[in-house]
Amino acid sequence: MSEGTFPRAVPDAAWVTIPDLHRDPFPIYQQMRREAPVHWVPAVNRYMVTSYTACHTIEQDAETFSADETDSLMKRSMGHSMLRKDDPEHKVDRDSYGSTLRPGTIKKHWNAIFEANNEKYLSELQAKGPGADFVWDYAAPYAAENLRLICGFHNATQEDMQRWSQTMIDGTGNYADDAEVWAKSAQSSAEVDAAIDEMLPLLAENPDHSLLSGLASMPIPLEAIRANLKMTIGGGLNEPRDVLATTVWALLNHPEQLASVEEDPRRYAVAFEESVRWVAPIGMYPRETTRDTVLEGVQLPRGARLGVVIGAANRDPDVFEDPEAFNIHRVKKPHLSFGGGAHFCAGTWVARAQVAQVALPSVFKRLPGLRLDPADPAVDAGWVFRGMTKMPVRWN
Amino acid sequence: MSTIIFTQPSGTTDAITVEEGTSLMRAAVTNGVEGIVGECGGQAMCATCHVYVRPEFAAALPEIADDEEEMLECTTAERTERSRLGCQIPATPELDGMVVDVPSDQV
Numbered sequence: 001m002s003e004g005t006f007p008r009a010v011p012d013a014a015w016v017t018i019p020d021l022h023r024d025p026f027p028i029y030q031q032m033r034r035e036a037p038v039h040w041v042p043a044v045n046r047y048m049v050t051s052y053t054a055c056h057t058i059e060q061d062a063e064t065f066s067a068d069e070t071d072s073l074m075k076r077s078m079g080h081s082m083l084r085k086d087d088p089e090h091k092v093d094r095d096s097y098g099s100t101l102r103p104g105t106i107k108k109h110w111n112a113i114f115e116a117n118n119e120k121y122l123s124e125l126q127a128k129g130p131g132a133d134f135v136w137d138y139a140a141p142y143a144a145e146n147l148r149l150i151c152g153f154h155n156a157t158q159e160d161m162q163r164w165s166q167t168m169i170d171g172t173g174n175y176a177d178d179a180e181v182w183a184k185s186a187q188s189s190a191e192v193d194a195a196i197d198e199m200l201p202l203l204a205e206n207p208d209h210s211l212l213s214g215l216a217s218m219p220i221p222l223e224a225i226r227a228n229l230k231m232t233i234g235g236g237l238n239e240p241r242d243v244l245a246t247t248v249w250a251l252l253n254h255p256e257q258l259a260s261v262e263e264d265p266r267r268y269a270v271a272f273e274e275s276v277r278w279v280a281p282i283g284m285y286p287r288e289t290t291r292d293t294v295l296e297g298v299q300l301p302r303g304a305r306l307g308v309v310i311g312a313a314n315r316d317p318d319v320f321e322d323p324e325a326f327n328i329h330r331v332k333k334p335h336l337s338f339g340g341g342a343h344f345c346a347g348t349w350v351a352r353a354q355v356a357q358v359a360l361p362s363v364f365k366r367l368p369g370l371r372l373d374p375a376d377p378a379v380d381a382g383w384v385f386r387g388m389t390k391m392p393v394r395w396n
Numbered sequence: 397m398s399t400i401i402f403t404q405p406s407g408t409t410d411a412i413t414v415e416e417g418t419s420l421m422r423a424a425v426t427n428g429v430e431g432i433v434g435e436c437g438g439q440a441m442c443a444t445c446h447v448y449v450r451p452e453f454a455a456a457l458p459e460i461a462d463d464e465e466e467m468l469e470c471t472t473a474e475r476t477e478r479s480r481l482g483c484q485i486p487a488t489p490e491l492d493g494m495v496v497d498v499p500s501d502q503v
Contacts, residue, residue: 060425060437094439102441104466273503334433334444334503344436349470 007299010047013039025283025383026324029312037296038306045175046286046305050312052319052336054296058287058308059340062086065287067343069305072286077171077185078234079227087342093224094346098214100150101346106353109209110150114358117145122366130394131373135245135387139359143241146354150236151229152210155198164188165237168230173384192230200225236347239281242387244355247275248363249380249388250326252372257328258364265361271328272356277335278326283311283386285339310336311386369396398492402429402447405500414487420496421445421482431498438483443467445482446475448497454478456490473499 016028016039029050032039037051049055058065066086069075075084082093099105125138132138144158144165153161171185196212203213211232215225251258251271261267289304300306314335315323321330338345345351364370372378373392381389400420402410414423424432424445433444440463449457457480460468464484468475482496 102463102466103470104462332501332503334435338435338442340435341437342439344439344441346441348442 007294008036008297010038010040010298010300011036013041013048014043016041016043016048018043021383022381025311025386026315029309029315030324033312033316036298038298038300041307044307046307047300048284048307048309048312049295050309050316051296052313052316054298055308055310055313055336056340057295058306059336059343062342064290064293065306066290067287069286069288070303073174074172074231074286075227076182077168077174078189078230079223081224081227081231083231083235083343090342093220093228094342096215096218096220096224096228097211097346100209100211100214101350103349105209106349110146110350111353111358113149114146114354117142117149118354118358118362121145122362126366131376131392134248134391134393135241135389139241139244140237142359143237143244143354146240146350147233147236150210150350151232152199152203152208152212153195154202156195160191160195161233161237164192164230165233168192169234169238169385172234189230192233193226196222196226196229232347235282235345236350238385238387239345239347240351240355242279242281242385243272243276243351244359245388245391246279246281246380247271247355247360248370249372249378249391250275250278251364252370254326257326260328262364267328268360269352269356270332272352272360273332273335274326274328274330276337277314277320279380279386280310280314280335280337281385281387282337282339283383284309310339311383367393367395369394371395398487398489398494400487400491401493401495402432403495403497404430405498416488417486419483420447420485420487423487424482429498431502432482433502434483436483440464440467440481440484443470443472443481444502446471446473446499446502447480447482448476448478448499449480449485450495450497451478453491453494456488456494457485460484471499472501472503 033050037054038047038049041048082090121138121142125132128137141158144161148161167184167188170181174181199212200216204216207213261271284307287306289300291302293300317323338348371394373394376392378391379389398414400412400414410429412423412427421434425434435444436442464481468479
């Protein structure tokens with residue numbers, strides 16, 4: 001806000017509906033951003049923040065914009081994880097994850113496991129034959145199996161991981177307070193608790209590189225271990241699954257960019273980053289103001305529940321030229337898809353390794369002539385989380 | 397207070413006054429120095445505050461710890477023997493007048 005101007009009242013966006021957001025949020029974000037960086041949106045009962053600068057300001061100022069939201073659905077669904085804590089409490093939990101997710105451990109340990117899992121699930125997709133679904137027959141089980149081993153759930157299956165992840169995420173988004181959604185979420189939460197209780201003593205005896213193994217020897221309260229693992233099951237599955245499918249979908253829809261990537265495989269990493277900018281797998285996350293404040297000229301009261309709309313910030317024309325286009329050749333600028341500040345995604349390097357380094361190059365090598373099924377169109381959907389919900393493919 | 401001079405690939409410079417103990421990354425981000433991103437807020441997790449330190453100041457820098465070493469392998473611009481992460485260098489009186497070069501690419 002420049003000196004001498006008064007903060008403006010928050011505009012009301014009563015025209016925004018959840019079904020429209022779910023189908024395609026991007027035209028809605030364009031209109032909102034043109035009007036103001038922040039809107040009150042009655043349909044989602046939040047202030048939605050859509051400009052890059054405003055989202056970036058929130059990420060860098062945890063004192064004014066707290067992650068510890070009142071009446072958080074995520075806390076009810078998964079417990080009070082590090083994602084809903086501020087420093088210094090957040091840092092204790094974050095540090096408890098140790099080196100498991102860091103680039104050195106990925107290089108020394110996880111990459112070989114990701115490659116073996118990729119081989120297995122890509123072979124299963126091939127065995128199903130043309131017409132198989134890229135998301136559900138490959139990307140989802142591949143991401144789930146990687147996550148199962150990273151977490152240390154040697155007593156569960158990748159199908160368990162998928163069920164736990166989806167039902168608990170459904171709980172975190174259960175704004176309609178649907179009793180059946182809560183019941184399924186609670187059932188998964190109890191199953192995860194039981195699996196953790198069983199694994200901790202086993203991993204204390206036989207340590208490995210997993211998160212639970214590291215936690216087994218640390219003085220971290222069981223309640224925090226449970227909540228953080230549930231958050232990790234949620235975030236660690238659909239994000240790599242969705243970015244993998246979205247990137248392949250984008251490249252198949254832009255053959256000249258696919259040719260450019262195949263010519264120089266180092267560009268798979270660029271395609272990955274452009275894909276997460278273009279369609280952020282986590283489209284929105286919550287924050288809550290700790291005091292009356294002015295955000296990008298807009299007045300917000302203390303206790304305001306915010307939706308930080310990364311999916312909109314990443315397409316802000318003030319920062320990205322021609323932002324609605326998928327373009328791996330664009331001038332590189334930092335996107336906000338992995339979050340920023342203390343909550344910068346702990347799984348960033350794992351996602352880059354399993355998707356950009358391992359999966360993407362082998363998908364296009366192993367499936368020559370890969371194309372979308374013209375008879376059965378792919379579907380992209382969602383706004384809090386966005387990705388491909390259906391993607392039948394064919395190959396030669 | 398120390399003055400740190402950030403030099404862009406184009407040759408333009410920003411001389412920033414940094415309070416003792418504040419990291420070069422935090423000072424650069426707060427003062428809007430172009431090309432220093434600091435995505436992860438200073439936990440040596442993102443490698444987007446990569447800088448090249450001029451050799452005459454190398455001896456006054458803290459040693460490279462394991463986390464920093466690991467992230468320096470992940471920089472977008474080429475890692476050289478002068479590469480450091482700005483978030484791991486707190487300003488000290490010995491660093492007054494230090495010149496660091498901002499790499500061509502950070503993301």
